[in-house]
Amino acid sequence: MSETPSESTPPGPAPTPAAGRKVLLLVDGSSYLYRAFHAMPDLRAVPGDPTSPATGAIRGMINMMQKLRKDVRADYAACVFDAPGKTFRDDLYPEYKANRSPMPPDLRAQIEPIHEVVRLLGWKVLNVPGVEADDVIGTLACMATQHDIETVISSGDKDLSQLVNEHVMVIDTMNDRKRDVAGVEAEFGVPPRLMVDYQTLVGDSVDNVPGVDKVGPKTAVKLLQEYGSLDALVERAAEVKGAVGENLRRALDWLPRGRALLTIKKDCELAEHIAGLPSLDDIVIGGQDTEALKGFYERYGFKGLVKQLEVHDVPPELIEEHKSGKKVGPGPGAGLFDEPDLSGISQASNLQYDTIFTWAQFDDWLARLESAELAAVDTETSSLDEMLAEIIGVSFSVKPGEAAYIPLAHSYGDAPEQLPRDEVLAKLKPWLENPERKKLGQHVKYDRHVFANHGIEVQGYVHDTMLESYVLEVHKPHGLASLAERHLGRSGIDYETIAGKGAHQIPFSQVSVEKAAEYSCEDSDQTLDVHQVLWPRLQADSKLRFIYELEIASSEALYRIERNGVIIDGAMLAKQSAELGQRMMQLEQEAHELGGQPFNLGSPKQIGEILFTKLGLPVVKKTPSGVPSTDEEVLEKLAEDYPLPAKLLEHRGLSKLKGTYTDKLAQMAHPRTGRVHTHYAQAVAITGRLSSNDPNLQNIPVKTAEGRRVREAFIAPPGHFIASADYSQIELRIMAHLSEDAALLRAFQEGMDVHRATAAEVFGVAPGEVSSEQRRYAKVINFGLIYGMSSFGLARNLGIDNAAAKNYIQRYFERYPGVKNYMDETRLSAKSKGYVETVFGRRLYLPEINSPNGPRRGGAERQAINAPMQGTAADLIKLSMVKVQNVLDAERRRTKMIMQVHDELVFEVPEDEVDWVRSEVPRLMAGVAELRAPLLAEIGVGENWEKAH
Known part of the structure; x- marks a missing residue:
């Protein structure tokens, strides 16, 4: 599709060492394997079997090494790992790295296979006893410089x-960062030659190397500059x-040893x-051992990689020949970071991509589509706005390695004649x-809209690779390029490569048919390939398959909601905008009077000068640059005591x-429908919640x-x-279900006011004697504990001291022991598995749950x-x-679902169906699942969205 909106990762760095010189590429294998381990889901040699050997780090390492090989052209290469056992630094300082957690057993078991597969991929593998990987890298980089060879360290x-120096640079492909001489100074404030001095002053908490007490990065930079x-x-x-001086003088005896620990050796x-x-x-970079790799991939269950070897493998030397137009061996002259263009190679070797110009070709492919068990479909379009986009071309794939593109609206000067x-x-x-012809796509909701713009209501979409990825690996990117890279080891043609970027980007209709055909065919082909890797994993897990089927069905319902849109009363919003503007002018005048002078209410700098310099208000916190913060949290704290x-x-x-809603909403109405059509993104939030954008309907502030009033304009x-x-109180009901707490369940089963029931338990009074203040406290406690609120947070929220808040929480857990047990057991389970699950089996991964960083780990536990x-x-x-959409369709109701906002469904209802909606929709919603705490849905009806509440 024409750069279809999706959640994807940014491109990697593109450093440019001096051309015309040989290049040594060194990979910090120890850094890579930890990243691979934490980046990948819990893959197993036998999918779904937790007793089977873990393979996630191996798979991630393969992906990373293949991508690096593609991105960085080098003559020499080595992947360097830490060797087991002590190093000279342990003798120098026995406490060195004493704080580090032991390597996870699942990762330790994957190290030898990682070494093996890296060798099979054509890399020299090094692990030298007695020193660290950094020291080996430093020695090789120094040696390369002496022999007039450029070095790139990944x-x-x-x-x-x-x-780093003028001949050595470091690239961090995971964070899109390049550290050359200028990059190091920009990032750390000192040139590379002073980095050891800087590190010695600051210390290294990760490796347990002390620095100078209270000397952080800013102070270290200041001292070294002075x-x-x-x-x-x-x-x-x-x-x-x-x-600083006192602490420095106390550390003088330590500093030589600290510097020795932190200095990378260059003479191993x-x-x-x-x-x-x-x-x-x-260590000349070599070709991969295809036969041995195939056996390795089969041994560890990497079916997609086996297929890649069988169908898509291209010898590295052939790539080199294709890129240069002649035989190329190790040596100078080639662009080090040129993007590979494999179009000629791929089609000549094993991909069959057809471009359809004749009706005979079309009929042949239509027959193939009619007989296919499953066909991948992709559209190329004129716009990313799915309600406005028109089709420029369509591609299909029914078999791996085979695809066809039908150009339909390419309109550049010498474009070939295309079918109408x-x-x-x-x-x-x-x-x-x-619906009997099964179809597959990547982000199919977008393509459904595009076809609908041409009067076609596509049926039979049974799979969506974006949603397959979202269910299996919610914490990863779900764009097609990322999926192909991660699961197939295949890199594709970038959209900007064929269309340009920024102000120079051309519309897809101006892209040459030849380039468009390869781009679109590749998308369909890769979509089919990715599906064949991901679908078996979903089939092997009944709970995840249920969640996936729910996402597919939700995509259908969301398409209908987006298509329906909502009517906006533009005149009402214009009136609200004018009133808001008047109130803002009044507030500005009042602020100037309180501040004693005019100032820009939109300028944090001027606000800071007024609040803290002129008025002398207390500084609540500072920004990273050291100036007093004026963010919302600070202003809320100060507003408790000061009017400005x-x-x-x-x-x-x-x-x-005003800027987000009252000024803009009416302008976003579609020219054809006159309605506002939001876009719901499914594959974003790790909890499974939807996000709404263009416009965002979930962020309308309803507490003011x-x-x-903005909701009154939705009519x-x-x-x-x-x-x-x-x-009603959905998350508390879910807590009751999950915790199986008897008292909490009883409150819901008996239809009690749960906040009043909680207040009665916590304050030790009869439900009928609970005061409004006690109920308010109980409500804050109920919802606060769901969100992991601490006693400090509760105290701040209720305006009480910490001791009282701690006492309330203790009494709550005494009355609801099941809740406390659930929380304790969930933390332990999360630490063991790395994820938690919903009632229905959706997996929610928590990468920081075992982090050595206390605040991050605490956040993950909450x-x-x-x-x-x-x-x-x-x-x-x-x-x-x-469920509701299915019933609306089955009964041919004229009621339309027009919005989904948080836990709310919004409908446009004909007057003669209001009674049906009032009775049936809550019943349907309450009946979609049977929890221990009964579900209760409530409904309101009005002439606008606000009056329906």
């Missing part, structure tokens, strides 16, 4: 920055004033490991609209409301009167009403408690959305 380790080097600083330590003995030194001929679009689509329409911050907050809220046509249905509830709520609203 690693995320900042310590390697000390090796004194020129660590040696000069030590010589003049007596001159350094204040606490490598003769036993690399033959022929000082020549680097032993309307006639082609008319002939395709019976197949596209036949309250005015600023109100002005900010109204400005955002002005925000609620129904004459003779219709707006209905809004949502679940997420482990809350995610199953948020995720289950997301599952329930999707089940309801699908």
Whole structure:
């Protein structure tokens, strides 16, 4: 499709060492294998069998090494790992790396296979006892420089920055970062030659190497800029004033040892490991061992990689010949980071991509589509706006390695004659609209809209690779390029390669048919290939398959909601905008009076000067650059005691409301329908919740009167009403179900006011004696604990001291022990598995759950408690959305679903169906699942969205 919107990763860095020189590529294998381990899901040699050997790190390592080989052209290459056992640094300082957690057993078991497959991929593997991988890298980089060879180091380790010079650079492909001389200074504030001095002052908490107490990055940079080097600083330590000087002088005896620990060696003995030194001929980059790789991939269950070898493997030397037009061996002259163009090779070797110009070709492919068990479909379009996009071309694939593109509206000067679009689509329409003809796509909701713009309602979409990925690996990117790279080891043609980028990007109709055909065919082909890798994994797990089928059905319902759209009362919004503008002018005048002078209410700098310099208000927190913060949290804190911050907050809220909604919503109406059509992104939130954009309907602030008024502009046509249905206290009901707490379940089963019941338990009074203040406290406690609120957070929220808050939480857990047990067991399970699950089996991965970083680990633990509830709520609203839409269709109702916002479904209802909606929609929603705490859905009806609440 024409760069269809999807969630994808940014492109990697494109460093440019000096052309015309040989290049040594060094991979920090130890850094890579940890990244691979944490980046990949819990893959097993036997999918779904937790006792089977883990393979995620192996698979991730293969992907990373293949991508690096594609991105960086090199003459020599080695992948360097840490060797087991002690190094010279352990003798120098026994506490070195004492804080590091032991390597996870699943990762340790994958190290030897990783070494094996890296060798089979054509890399020299090095692990030298007694030193670290960094030292081997430093020695080889130094050796390469001496022999006039450029060095590129691939690693995320900042310590390697000390090796950078005009001939050595470090690239971090995972974070799109290049560290050359300028890059190091820009990132750290000091040139590479001072990086060891900088690190020695700051220390390294990861490796347990102390620095100078209280000297952080900024202070270290300041000291080195003032004194020129660590040696000069030590010589003049007596001159350094204040606490920094005192701490520096106390550390003088330690600093030489700290620097020795942090300095990368450049003189390791490598003769036993690399033959022929000082020549680097032993690490000339080699070709992969295809036969041995095939056996390896089969042994570890990498079916997609086996297929890649069988169908898509291209010898590296052939790639080199194709790119240069002549035989190319190791040596100077080629562009080091040129993007490979494999079009001629791929088609000549084993891909069959057809471009359809004649009706005979079309009829042949239509017959193939009619007889195919499953066909991948992809559209190329004129726009990313699915409601406006028109088809420029269509591609299909029914068999791996085979695809066809039908150009339909390429309109550049010498474009070849193409089949008429309307006639082609008319002939395709019976197949596209036949639900018995199974179809597959990547982000099929977009393609459904595109076909609908041409009067075709596609039926039979049974698979979507974006959603397959979303269910299996929610924490990963789901764009097709990422999926092909990750699961097939295939890299594709980038959209910007064929269409340009930025202001120079041309519309797809101007892309040459030849380039467009290869691009689109490749998309369909890769979509089919990715599906054949992911679908068996979903089939092997009944719970994940249920979630996937729910996502497919939700995609259908969301397509209908997006297509329906909602009517906006533009005149009402214009009136609200004018009123908001008047109120903002009034607030600005009041703020100027309180500040004692005019200032820009949109300028954090000017606000800071007024609040903290002129008025002397207390500084709540500072920004990373050291200036007092004026963010919303700070203003809210200050507004408790001072009037000006309250005015600023109100002005900010109204400005955002006006700029985002009242000024713009009516302008977003579609020219053909006159309605606003939001876009729902399914594959974004890890909890399964939807995100709404263009416009974002989920962020309308409903806690303020002005925000609620915006919803009054969402109206129904004459003779219709707006209905809004949502679940009552859904997350608390889910907590009761998950925890099986007897008291909490009883409150819901008996239809009690759960906040009043909680207040009665916590405050030890009869339900009828609970005061409104006690109920408010209980409500904050109920919802706060769901979101992992601490006693400190509860105290702040309720305006009480920490001791009282801690006491409330303790009493809550005494009354609801099942909740406490659930929370404790969930944390333990999450640490063991790396993920939690919803009631229905959706997996919610928590990459930081075992992090050595306390705040990150604590955040992941809170997420482990809350995610199953948020995720289950997301599952329930999707089940309801699908169920209600199915009933509307089955009964041929004229009621339309027009929005899904959080836990709410919004409908446009004909007057004669209002009674049916009032009775049936809540019943349908309450009946989609049977939880231990009964579901309750409520509905309101009104002439606009606000009055339906």
